[in-house]
Amino acid sequence: MTPDRITPSLRRELVLLTAWMFFMMVIGTINNSTVLFLFIGLLVYVVWNLYNLNQLSKWLANPSKQTPDVIGIWDEVYYQLYQLYRRQRKSRRKLTSILNRFQKSTQALPYATIILNTLNEIEWFNPAASKMFDLHTGIDIGQRIDNLIRAPKFVNYLLKKDFKKPLKFPVNQKKIILNITPYGNGQYLISARDITALSQLDDMRRDFISNASHELRTPLTVMSGYIEFLQHKADEKTKVPLENIHQQTVRMNRIITELIDLAKLESSANVDYTNIVDIKTILNDIYTEACSLDQNRHHIELIIEDESQGNDATTNLHGSYEELRMAFSNLLTNAIRYTPEGKDIKLFSTTHKTGISIGVKDSGVGINYEHIPRLTERFYRVDEGRSREQGGTGLGLAIVKHVLDRHDATLHILSEPGKGSTFCCEFPLSHIE
Numbered sequence: 001m002t003p004d005r006i007t008p009s010l011r012r013e014l015v016l017l018t019a020w021m022f023f024m025m026v027i028g029t030i031n032n033s034t035v036l037f038l039f040i041g042l043l044v045y046v047v048w049n050l051y052n053l054n055q056l057s058k059w060l061a062n063p064s065k066q067t068p069d070v071i072g073i074w075d076e077v078y079y080q081l082y083q084l085y086r087r088q089r090k091s092r093r094k095l096t097s098i099l100n101r102f103q104k105s106t107q108a109l110p111y112a113t114i115i116l117n118t119l120n121e122i123e124w125f126n127p128a129a130s131k132m133f134d135l136h137t138g139i140d141i142g143q144r145i146d147n148l149i150r151a152p153k154f155v156n157y158l159l160k161k162d163f164k165k166p167l168k169f170p171v172n173q174k175k176i177i178l179n180i181t182p183y184g185n186g187q188y189l190i191s192a193r194d195i196t197a198l199s200q201l202d203d204m205r206r207d208f209i210s211n212a213s214h215e216l217r218t219p220l221t222v223m224s225g226y227i228e229f230l231q232h233k234a235d236e237k238t239k240v241p242l243e244n245i246h247q248q249t250v251r252m253n254r255i256i257t258e259l260i261d262l263a264k265l266e267s268s269a270n271v272d273y274t275n276i277v278d279i280k281t282i283l284n285d286i287y288t289e290a291c292s293l294d295q296n297r298h299h300i301e302l303i304i305e306d307e308s309q310g311n312d313a314t315t316n317l318h319g320s321y322e323e324l325r326m327a328f329s330n331l332l333t334n335a336i337r338y339t340p341e342g343k344d345i346k347l348f349s350t351t352h353k354t355g356i357s358i359g360v361k362d363s364g365v366g367i368n369y370e371h372i373p374r375l376t377e378r379f380y381r382v383d384e385g386r387s388r389e390q391g392g393t394g395l396g397l398a399i400v401k402h403v404l405d406r407h408d409a410t411l412h413i414l415s416e417p418g419k420g421s422t423f424c425c426e427f428p429l430s431h432i433e
Ligand code: ADP
Pocket: 330, 334, 335, 337, 338, 362, 364, 365, 366, 367, 375, 376, 380, 381, 382, 383, 387, 388, 391, 392, 393, 394, 395, 396, 397, 398, 421
């Protein structure tokens, strides 16, 4: 032990011990038996320390401010231990009050909150959770949650352990949105909210748009028929206005068709992933259709690559052919629409280790970065005039986003004004084979 590591109290103790042993040695010398007295001195010292140890052990079993009357190093030991005990008691009190406050606030929360342990057993829940999932404090604490909430969607979600997206599912005639957040040592915090009213409102909005679009379609078809009839009989004066009316009815028709497509995407059941879509076939179909519509105004190229090592036959995607075709075709139509004549457009598919990227790269007008996050909103256009002029509806990218959401895919947009844009759909590995 180096001198600087010797505490003052130990130094005092050593001085005390030396003085005591010296005293015993003097008595021993007077009595002519120094060794015996030194031995007795040591023995007394050991017994005294054992006695103090026993006192300490009793005090530790029930610590209090009242410490035993001791001298020497023991006084210091009691002082330090008591300080430690006080600090610990203070932080325990603080922690208890935080916990109490947390429990009180979660009790008052309108959101259902449940805490699960590593085995998915319920450790705690608030009154809102009890009401929403019909849980009972006395019986259900310690039960596995999937024994109590048996909705297959919830059970799958829990077992899959992929909690990036919230889960919407029906419980007791209510529609619930639920989030699971892992925390601590393998525990989970579930928070759930009743969205029945919101969902009904959303259904009403969707039904309204769908019904209105269907209702508008019939008179529009009649009007288009009459306009075509009148165009045949048109003279020089009426030719131009009739052509304008014709173009507007075509545009309205396109808007109505896309609104109906969107409503269908929103209301139809989940995609049947047992369907297999051959990537080469779907991209070839879109490419051929786009080339014939484009009539050689652009250099359109189809590139299918496989960057994944040791896996050269990944050409199938699980999902709906019609929906995917609609999405990719929208991207290619946009590229044609927003790329000046004579420039390049690439329709590409790249298989890599983490999935497959399918998209369109153009060398067109590009998009300023502040518009990019809003492009998939309905009727959002960067340049309304240009979109209209090119026959755009403002719904194409909203459709793409919906289709990709239904296929667990994401849309990445890279663009530079004046240089071009890349719209890339990233499909996860789980959706390809
Ligand atoms: P629109 O029918 O107007 O093309 P979209 O929803 O397909 O509607 O696209 C929304 C907007 O995004 C477009 O109005 C356009 O401004 C912009 N946009 C889409 N694709 C491209 C592209 N390839 N190049 C430049 N701008 C694009």
